[in-house]
Structures are given as structure tokens and as C-alpha cells.
Amino acid sequence: MRRAVVTRLAWMIVVLFVLSFVVFSIQRTLPSDPVRIFFGRNASKELIAQKQHELGYDRSFFSQYGLFVNRLFHGDLGTSLRTRRPVVSDLMDFLPGTLELAGSAAFVGLLLALVIALTGALRRKGGAIVRVIAIVFSSAPTFLLGLGAVLLFYRHFHWLPAGGRTKSATEGNGWVLLRSIAKGSPSKTWEAIRHLAMPAVALALAPGVAIGRILRGSLLDVLEQEHIRTMRAGGLTERSIVLRHALRNALLPAISMGGLQLGLLLSGVVVVEVVFAWPGLGLYLNQAIRLADFPAVIGVVLVLGVVFVISSAVVDLLQTVADPRLRGRA
Amino acid sequence: MAEATVVGVTRHRRPSAPIVVGATVGALALVVALAPAWLPYGSRKVVGKPFEHPLSGHLLGTDSQGRDVLVRSVLGLRTSLGSAFIVIAIGLVVGTIIGLAAGFAGGIVDTVLMRITDVALALPGPVVALAIAAALGPGLGHTLIAVAAFWWPWYARIVRGQVQSIRKLPYVEAASLGGLGSLRVATAHVLPGTVGPVVIAASLDIGAVVLVLAGLSFLGLGSPAPAAELGAMTSQGLQFLFNAPWISLCPAVGLFLLAASGNILGDLLRDRLAKAGSR
Numbered sequence: 001m002r003r004a005v006v007t008r009l010a011w012m013i014v015v016l017f018v019l020s021f022v023v024f025s026i027q028r029t030l031p032s033d034p035v036r037i038f039f040g041r042n043a044s045k046e047l048i049a050q051k052q053h054e055l056g057y058d059r060s061f062f063s064q065y066g067l068f069v070n071r072l073f074h075g076d077l078g079t080s081l082r083t084r085r086p087v088v089s090d091l092m093d094f095l096p097g098t099l100e101l102a103g104s105a106a107f108v109g110l111l112l113a114l115v116i117a118l119t120g121a122l123r124r125k126g127g128a129i130v131r132v133i134a135i136v137f138s139s140a141p142t143f144l145l146g147l148g149a150v151l152l153f154y155r156h157f158h159w160l161p162a163g164g165r166t167k168s169a170t171e172g173n174g175w176v177l178l179r180s181i182a183k184g185s186p187s188k189t190w191e192a193i194r195h196l197a198m199p200a201v202a203l204a205l206a207p208g209v210a211i212g213r214i215l216r217g218s219l220l221d222v223l224e225q226e227h228i229r230t231m232r233a234g235g236l237t238e239r240s241i242v243l244r245h246a247l248r249n250a251l252l253p254a255i256s257m258g259g260l261q262l263g264l265l266l267s268g269v270v271v272v273e274v275v276f277a278w279p280g281l282g283l284y285l286n287q288a289i290r291l292a293d294f295p296a297v298i299g300v301v302l303v304l305g306v307v308f309v310i311s312s313a314v315v316d317l318l319q320t321v322a323d324p325r326l327r328g329r330a
Numbered sequence: 331m332a333e334a335t336v337v338g339v340t341r342h343r344r345p346s347a348p349i350v351v352g353a354t355v356g357a358l359a360l361v362v363a364l365a366p367a368w369l370p371y372g373s374r375k376v377v378g379k380p381f382e383h384p385l386s387g388h389l390l391g392t393d394s395q396g397r398d399v400l401v402r403s404v405l406g407l408r409t410s411l412g413s414a415f416i417v418i419a420i421g422l423v424v425g426t427i428i429g430l431a432a433g434f435a436g437g438i439v440d441t442v443l444m445r446i447t448d449v450a451l452a453l454p455g456p457v458v459a460l461a462i463a464a465a466l467g468p469g470l471g472h473t474l475i476a477v478a479a480f481w482w483p484w485y486a487r488i489v490r491g492q493v494q495s496i497r498k499l500p501y502v503e504a505a506s507l508g509g510l511g512s513l514r515v516a517t518a519h520v521l522p523g524t525v526g527p528v529v530i531a532a533s534l535d536i537g538a539v540v541l542v543l544a545g546l547s548f549l550g551l552g553s554p555a556p557a558a559e560l561g562a563m564t565s566q567g568l569q570f571l572f573n574a575p576w577i578s579l580c581p582a583v584g585l586f587l588l589a590a591s592g593n594i595l596g597d598l599l600r601d602r603l604a605k606a607g608s609r
Contacts, residue, residue: 015452022458026465135597139537139590141544143564144582151575267456271545274565289464289550301461308454 001327004320012313017069019305024068027298028061077302078295082288087299090284093173095303097165097280100177102269102307104200109208109261113254116212121219121242130213137209142268145202146275153198163277165195173279199276203268207261215254222246251322259315266308348598355591362411365404373397373405373558381574393563393577394570403584406560409553410588413474414539418532420478425485426521426528432486433493434516444490447483455480456542463551470553473546481539485528492524534600537592544585560585 039048052058056067071077077087116133120126137145154162161167165176177196180188222228223246231241273282281300288296320326361368371377376396377388384391390400432443459476466472496502497520505519506512546552547561555562560581567578 011452015449018449019453019458022453023461026458026461029465131597135590135593139541139586139593141541141548141561141564141582141585141589143545143548143561144579144586147564147568147571147575147578147582150571151579155572263454263456266454267460267542267545270460271548274549275568285460286549292464292467294465297461297464301457304457305454308457309452312452 001320004327005317008313008316008320012309015309016306019309020069020072020302021065023298023302023305024065027068027294028064072302077299080288080293080296080299082291082293082296087295090296091281091299091303094279094281094284096175096178097173097278098269098273098282099307100175101196101199101203101273101278101280102265104177104196105203105207105265105269107204108200109204109211109265110258112204112208113212113215116209117215117219117250117254118242120216121223121246122238127216130209130216134209134213137205140206142202142206142271143275145205146199146272149198149202150275160198161195163195163275165279166191199272199278202275203265203272206268207258207265210261211254211257214257215250218253219246219250222250248322252319255315255319255322259312262308262311262315266304270304346602348595348602351595351598355595358591359411362404362407365408369401369404371398371401373402374556375401377401381570381577384576390580391574391576393567394574399576399580402558402563403560403581405558406563406581407584407588409470409557409559410540410543410585413470413543414536414592416474417478417481417539417543418535420474421481421485422528422532424478425482426489426524428482429486429489429491429528430493430516430521430524433490434497434512434520440490443486447486450480450483453480456545459542460546460549460551463546468551468554470557470559473543473551476551477539477542477546481535485532488528488531489524492527493520496520496523530599530603534596537589537596540585540589540592 039051056064059067075088077091079085080087080090083090116130120130150162153160177189177192180192219242223242228241228246231245232238236245269280270282270285272278273280274286277283281303285297285300287293288300366372374397377398378392378396380392380394380396382388382392382396384399388398388400390398390403393399393402428443428447432440432447456477459473459480462476462479463473466476493516502515502519505515510518543552544561547559548565550562550565552559552562563581564578564585567574567581570577
């Protein structure tokens with residue numbers, strides 16, 4: 001077990017370095033010179049040359065990469081051209097919102113997957129329905145689900161707010177949900193959940209259904225096996241067979257599918273934030289793209305990339321927890 | 331077929347579901363591809379007042395600039411479909427070359443190429459594509475390159491697996507012994523056998539590629555403004571969502587239909603292959 005964990009973590013670090021290198025190469029091949037953009041058109045040549053020297057832009061490619069990594073470790077991602085603040089402070093403001101949204105979506109998605117798998121497995125029917133639902137939700141663009149939800153639950157029924165994280169526009173940053181839970185304020189918590197509901201569900205539907213479909217199939221396979229027949233013969237209730245014995249064995253393919261869905265979740269969160277005006281990395285990124293604010297774009301991509309790499313390592317480790325056979329293999 | 335001819339009776343076989351669906355989708359794709367020939371206007375033509383409601387002269391209404399939403403959506407579909415094909419084609423070519431080289435050369439070349447493939451799979455493709463597209467600047471071509479840059483690793487793995495099993499077959503050995511150069515053996519004798527599985531895998535991906543490209547276009551990483559692109563049309567319509575929802579909804583629904591056709595076809599094909607495999 002320990003060997004599997006160490007190997008996986010080592011691989012994760014390798015991938016993180018590759019990620020930083022890819023992002024650095026993208027940044028270096030930008031057609032535009034960030035220094036020139038930062039100082040504007042009327043800057044003197046000396047000023048630009050001095051700043052370029054300061055930032056190390058006159059050095060060789062690999063020595064610049066060294067500088068880049070060094071700055072990364074010191075939390076320096078440059079200055080946003082739009083907000084004129086350090087990109088890192090911007091990211092710190094917006095990351096919690098994205099994590100709360102993506103985390104809630106992952107939670108809702110897993111719940112949905114369990115519901116699909118368990119109702120299917122206990123009744124043994126509904127394969128066709130699950131199949132149709134799976135195709136529908138894997139084909140719907142995330143923004144279509146978001147728009148449909150806004151038109152239905154905000155515009156038509158007036159049940160849920162159309163966007164944002166709180167009623168007031170000013171307290172949109174930080175850990176809104178976690179803070180209100182920690183403070184023990186039911187009204188603020190409810191407020192945060194109401195704002196989370198639509199974006200989280202819109203984001204969770206596609207991955208949840210995809211995982212649910214896989215889990216259902218693998219659960220049905222496990223329930224055909226002989227040790228399950230023995231349990232039935234031994235008089236265990238169907239419920240305890242499914243929940244206590246079959247589910248664990250059926251989890252493996254579902255966990256792999258979950259890993260595959262992570263990338264979709266992290267790119268989906270960007271789109272969902274734009275639809276619901278959710279003050280997170282996605283909205284920040286969208287504004288940055290439209291104004292060609294590259295330091296900000298690069299910063300968001302790095303953060304999302306790191307979140308992705310770390311969470312796929314976690315998913316892989318979950319797999320070794322679920323299946324002892326994977327532990328010996330490195 | 332075989333069992334029907336043995337007894338000498340010609341039975342009418344119902345065409346299988348993938349064929350029916352495939353033919354329908356193919357016909358629709360052709361209709362969309364030829365859209366400029368049969369549509370009454372181009373994508374930029376102002377045909378009426380802004381915000382005309384659907385069914386009021388124009389089937390799906392007009393947008394904020396008085397352009398026909400249906401016409402623009404159909405042209406957007408055409409762009410989406412064409413883009414998805416291009417991305418998959420690039421992915422196939424790159425993936426096949428890398429998979430073929432890795433599987434055929436073996437040894438250190440194989441290890442290095444497959445490690446690169448592993449790393450590419452471990453990075454968050456859509457997110458990195460976003461950075462590449464943003465760095466290259468607005469333009470559909472740039473977005474296609476950015477997505478294609480992350481769409482080959484699966485294909486490389488499939489091709490490599492195929493190559494490894496094929497290159498041990500007697501006819502390949504015979505070709506090598508016959509004095510053909512390894513490049514010739516690889517391309518003329520091994521490559522054809524790898525094509526089937528990887529093309530099927532690629533055809534299952536059309537829906538997913540369509541959605542990834544639409545997401546990037548929605549974020550402003552597609553063709554610049556007047557072009558009819560479904561993701562961009564949806565995001566431009568957002569500001570009018572409550573007064574003129576059709577401007578955003580029509581292109582988004584169009585995307586859904588396109589991705590759904592691809593996914594239904596893929597689902598049926600996969601089903602069919604699973605059955606064929608278990609037999």
C-alpha cells in the first residue's frame with residue numbers, strides 16, 4: 001500500500017512539473033510582449049529593456065524556466081493587466097468560490113450516481129431509461145443546462161436566484177458556504193445553498209449520470225456472481241447484500257469513470273460560472289480572455305491544472321483503497 | 331447472413347440499428363454541410379428588425395442585430411461539425427504516427443513515446459487547450475490546433491496495442507524476411523490492420539469534441555465576432571436571456587442535437603461491438 005502511494009505521489013510531482021513546463025512554454029511563445037503591454041505604448045525603450053532584464057526575459061529559455069518555477073514557489077504569477085493587482089491575490093479571492101461550486105457539484109454528482117445505480121440494481125429494470133438519460137445529459141452543453149435552469153427556476157417559478165453567490169454583490173468572495181456553516185447561521189447557510197443549487201446541479205448532471213450508468217452496470221455484474229448467490233441462500237436481505245457487499249466490489253469501474261469526469265468537471269465549472277455570474281476562477285478567466293489579460297489566463301490555467309492533477313491522484317489512490325489487488329502493483 | 335444462405339432461403343434481415351441511425355445522421359450531416367447552397371441568406375445578412383419573435387416571419391426569430399437565428403444556427407452547426415472532424419482527423423494522424431512508431435520500434439523509443447502519452451493524458455486537456463487557444467489569439471484555426479494537441483493520446487495507445495499484436499503475425503515476419511525496410515513493413519503491412527479499431531474509437535468521440543469546442547467558443551476562444559458559431563452565439567445572447575431567450579437557446583439546442591446524434595451513434599456502435607466481442 002505504501003509503495004503504491006509513494007509511486008503515485010512521485011508521478012503526480014512529475015506531472016506537475018510537466019504542467020508548469022507546458023504552461024511556461026505557452027507563456028513564452030505568446031505573440032505579444034507582456035512588458036510592452038504592461039507599460040503601454042508610450043514607454044521608453046530603456047524602461048522596457050530594464051524591466052525585461054529585471055524579469056529575466058533576456059536570458060535563455062531554460063534559465064527563464066528556472067526563474068518561472070522559482071517565482072511559482074514564491075507565489076509570484078505576475079500582475080494582472082486588467083485589475084493591476086498581483087494575479088495570486090486575484091486567484092486567492094476567486095479560488096474558494098470555484099472550489100465550493102466544484103466540490104458541491106462532485107457531491108451532487110456522486111449522490112445522483114448512487115441513486116441511479118441503486119434503483120437500477122434493486123429493481124433490475126430501467127436499463128433503457130438510464131441509457132437514454134445518459135445520452136441526453138452527456139450531449140447537452142453545460143451552458144444549455146444552465147440556461148434551461150435559469151429560465152425555469154428563476155424566470156418562471158421564481159424559486160431560486162439567477163446567479164451570484166449571495167444576495168449582496170460585495171460579499172461574493174471567499175468561503176461563503178463554509179464560513180456561514182462555521183458561524184452557525186442557518187439563514188446565511190440557506191442563502192448560500194440556494195445560490196449554489198442551480199449551478200452545482202447543472203454542473204453535476206453529466207458526470208453524475210455517466211458515473212451512475214457505469215456503477216449500475218458493474219453492480220448488476222457483481223450481483224450475478226456466485227458469492228452473492230451464496231449470501232442470498234444464506235438469507236441475507238437484498239438490501240444488505242447490495243449495500244454492504246456488492247457495492248464495494250462494484251466501485252472500481254465507477255471510480256475510474258469518476259477520474260475521467262474530473263477534467264470535464266473542471267472545464268465545465270468555468271462555463272457554469274459564466275452562465276450564473278458566479279464570482280470564481282471561471283468568471284475571472286472569461287473576463288481575462290476577452291481582454292487578452294495573459295498573466296491572469298495563465299494563472300487560472302495553472303491553478304485549475306494543479307487542482308486536476310492532485311484530484312486525479314486522489315482518485316487513483318481511492319482505487320487502491322477499493323481494490324487490494326492494485327496495491328502490490330507499482 | 332451466413333445462416334440464412336446455408337438453408338437456401340433468403341430471409342429479409344432488418345437493417346441493424348447502427349446502420350439506420352448512421353444513415354439518418356449521415357444524411358442530416360450532408361444537408362448541414364451543404365447549407366450555404368440551400369439557405370436563403372448568409373450568416374451576416376440583416377433580414378428584419380432586431381428581436382423578432384420566433385414564428386413571426388422568421389422561423390426562429392432574429393437576434394439583437396436583426397439576423398436570422400435559424401440561418402445562423404444551421405451555419406454554426408456546419409462549423410461545429412467540420413471543426414470536430416478536423417480535430418479528430420489531426421488527432422488520428424498524430425496518434426497513429428506516435429502509436430505506430432512506439433509499437434513498431436519497441437525498446438527505448440516505445441518507452442519514451444508512451445511516457446509522453448501518459449503525461450499528455452495526465453494533464454487536464456480542455457484547460458490546457460484553453461491556455462493554448464488564448465495564447466495563439468482569437469481564431470477558429472487556433473482553437474482547433476489547441477484541442478487537437480490534446481486529442482491524440484488515446485488514439486496513440488490504441489494503435490500501439492494493435493501494432494504490438496499485429497507485428498508478431500507470420501505475414502509481417504514474412505515481409506521483413508523478404509527484405510522490406512522497416513518503414514515499408516510498418517506502413518504497408520502493419521498500419522492497415524490498425525485502422526479499424528482506432529477509427530471506430532474516433533467516431534465515438536465526435537459528440538465530446540463538439541462539446542469541448544463549443545465550450546471554448548462560449549468563452550470567447552473561437553472565431554471573432556460576426557462569425558456564426560454556436561457557443562459564441564449562446565454567450566452573446568446571454569444578456570438578452572429574459573427578453574429574447576431564443577437567441578441563446580436555439581444555438582445551444584442545436585449543439586445538443588449535434589452532440590446527441592454523435593453520442594447515440596457511438597452508443598449503438600459500442601453496443602454492437604460489445605456483442606460481437608462476447609460472441
